[in-house]
Amino acid sequence: MTSSAWQKSRYSASSDNCVEVRSIGGSLEVRESDDADIVVRTTCLKFAKFLQGAKAGEFDHLITNA
Template sequence: MPENEWQRSSFCGGGGNNCIETLPQNGLILMRESQDPEAIISVTPKQLAAFIQGAKAGEYDHLT
């Protein structure tokens, strides 16, 4: 993958809408939603790992 290319999940589907995209940059992970690409947040790899672990454990199921 090229250095400055946003990555989408394979679960995103063919249309490319409603996708979370990520880009590693300067030791951080940049994240954005494909329908609003100007709104970017940054997290550390450790923060992202903790979020993913919580999501897998069902900690956020009440939000859906």
């Protein structure tokens, strides 16, 4: 990702309720589309490691079926 434009997952379809990401210099920013004033900034490497952990199920215990 080399653009500074916000990008959402294609899985979000037309929903406005999604997570968006963008690359700014060497950093990656993440925000929720319905609360765009709150932005989390991290490195691309740390975000990639987080995604690997999420795909591997490392955070599944945090999700409740309430």
